[in-house]
Amino acid sequence: xxxxxxxxxxxxxxxxxxxxxxxxxxxxxxxxxxxxxxxxxxxxxxxxxxxxxxxxxxxxxxxxxxxxxxxxxxxxxxxxxxxxxxxxxxxxxxxxxxxxxxxxxxxxxxxxxxxxxxxxxxxxxxxxxxxxxxxxxxxxxxxx
Numbered sequence: 350x351x352x353x354x355x356x357x358x359x360x361x362x363x364x365x366x367x368x369x370x371x372x373x374x375x376x377x378x379x380x381x382x383x384x385x386x387x388x389x390x391x392x393x394x395x396x397x398x399x400x401x402x403x404x405x406x407x408x409x410x411x412x413x414x415x416x417x418x419x420x421x422x423x424x425x426x427x428x429x430x431x432x433x434x435x436x437x438x439x440x441x442x443x444x445x446x447x448x449x450x451x452x453x454x455x456x457x458x459x460x461x462x463x464x465x466x467x468x469x470x471x472x473x474x475x476x477x478x479x480x481x482x483x484x485x486x487x488x489x490x491x492x493x
Contacts, residue, residue, distance in 0.1 A: 352385040352492070355419035360458045361490055367462045368488040371469025377411040377432065377476045378485050379468055380404065381461065383492040384418040391418055395425035405429055407485050411476045413468050415448075415461065424448065426464060435475040444468060 368379050380402065388394045395416035399405065404412035410431030417424040426444050428436070444467045451460030 350419045350422060352383060352419045355417070355457060356383060356492070358455075358457050359461070359490070363458055364461050364465070364490060365488050367465040367469075371465050371472070372484065372488065373478065374469060375411075375472035375476050375478050376409055376482045377413065377468075377472030378404065378407050379413050379415070379465055379472070380486055380488075381415045381465075381490045382417070383490060384416065385420065385493055386418065387420045388418045388423065389421075391416055391421070391423040391425035392427065394418065395427045399427050399429075402486075402491070404486065407431075409476055411472060412486065413472070415464055415468075417461075424452075426468070428468075432472065432475070436471050440471055 364381065371379055382398050384394065395414055398416055399414045404414055407429065410429040413426065413428040413432055415424065415426050426441050444464050447467060448460040448464040451463055
């Protein structure tokens with residue numbers, strides 16, 4: 350799918366609201382990046398983008414990136430060391446499967462929101478919001 354078509358089908362406001370809502374319950378950070386490039390594998394690109402976006406600089410190493418490459422019809426969910434140590438590989442696989450099911454139905458916004466909510470739940474459990482918490486990273490959808 351062409352990235353522009355994918356992006357035009359998204360309800361940006363709903364997605365940004367879902368990120369903000371999830372982050373209100375946790376000190377963790379969630380970001381969404383949509384690539385306009387064709388990629389062979391999403392996971393290595395997601396990890397590269399994670400670092401490029403400075404997501405490893407959160408105080409508790411609890412950032413999570415949802416990386417989507419619509420041109421290649423692939424995506425990846427990657428979390429920083431703090432999150433991965435708490436939830437493990439099974440969580441990432443389950444979240445991706447949940448999103449993939451909605452993507453296959455063409456429900457891209459719903460798939461992203463389901464992933465964001467799932468990530469928010471696990472972040473809340475392991476990294477609850479603190480009184481002095483601040484939003485360390487922007488909530489807006491990013492892309493190239």
